[in-house]
Amino acid sequence: IAMQKPEVVFILGGPGSGKGTTCAKIVEKTGYVHLSAGDLLREERAKPNSQFGQLIEEHIKNGTIVPVAITCSLIHQAMKTSSKNRFLVDGFPRNQDNLDGWTKNMSDKTIVRAVIFLECSAEVCTKRCLNRGLQGSGRSDDNMESLVKRHETFIKDTMPMVKHFEELGLLWRFDSERSANDVFDDVYKKLKEIDW
Ligand code: UP5
Numbered sequence: 001i002a003m004q005k006p007e008v009v010f011i012l013g014g015p016g017s018g019k020g021t022t023c024a025k026i027v028e029k030t031g032y033v034h035l036s037a038g039d040l041l042r043e044e045r046a047k048p049n050s051q052f053g054q055l056i057e058e059h060i061k062n063g064t065i066v067p068v069a070i071t072c073s074l075i076h077q078a079m080k081t082s083s084k085n086r087f088l089v090d091g092f093p094r095n096q097d098n099l100d101g102w103t104k105n106m107s108d109k110t111i112v113r114a115v116i117f118l119e120c121s122a123e124v125c126t127k128r129c130l131n132r133g134l135q136g137s138g139r140s141d142d143n144m145e146s147l148v149k150r151h152e153t154f155i156k157d158t159m160p161m162v163k164h165f166e167e168l169g170l171l172w173r174f175d176s177e178r179s180a181n182d183v184f185d186d187v188y189k190k191l192k193e194i195d196w
């Protein structure tokens with residue numbers, strides 16, 4: 001019997017909306033594997049011999065989006081090296097280029113089950129990231145200048161993806177200004193509904 005295609009749930013939301021926090025909680029309670037596109041890019045940037053390190057850093061600091069060929073191949077590689085079959089792909093696809101690259105390379109290899117959208121105002125998102133920066137996150141984009149740009153990119157480039165998935169009937173919305181546990185409880189309940 002051929003192995004079932006890997007199943008993907010995308011997680012979208014503004015910078016600091018709680019994507020990583022929610023995914024970490026889901027991983028504790030389920031067999032999902034968490035793949036944060038941002039984390040994969042930061043790992044790639046940290047490799048001393050990466051030919052993309054500088055390009056990635058420029059995009060991250062400016063809150064702009066890395067070309068999909070790089071991001072998609074990092075996600076694909078991480079999926080291939082995992083023994084698991086269910087993935088939470090966090091912070092991707094962020095723009096039309098990301099979506100086109102995914103469709104071209106991954107749509108015949110995977111099944112997208114749902115898209116989790118964490119709704120959070122720019123004010124709350126920004127406060128959370130600035131606070132994380134003050135606590136020593138070490139992230140080169142946890143500063144006011146980068147955060148303004150990250151939010152602009154989210155509204156201009158990523159919100160059209162949210163709309164796209166809503167039109168496909170794949171979008172699940174959650175109010176992520178609540179406590180991390182409340183957000184997780186609701187997301188977990190919805191994930192249970194597509195489990196069998
Ligand atoms: N926190 C979380 N939930 C909370 C809650 N409910 N109540 C109170 N506090 C809460 O959380 C952020 C902070 O808020 C933490 O301190 C947390 O404790 C607290 P986190 O869970 O980290 O939120 P998340 O949404 O994951 O925030 P993150 O900063 O990671 O979001 P971004 O989307 O900005 O960052 P990402 O790493 O995905 O991308 C960074 C950059 O990489 C992008 O700007 C872009 O340049 C590049 N990128 C690409 O180019 N392509 C990609 O596909 C992905 C990224």
Ligand code: MG
Pocket residue numbers: 019020036038090091
């Ligand atoms: Mg994150």
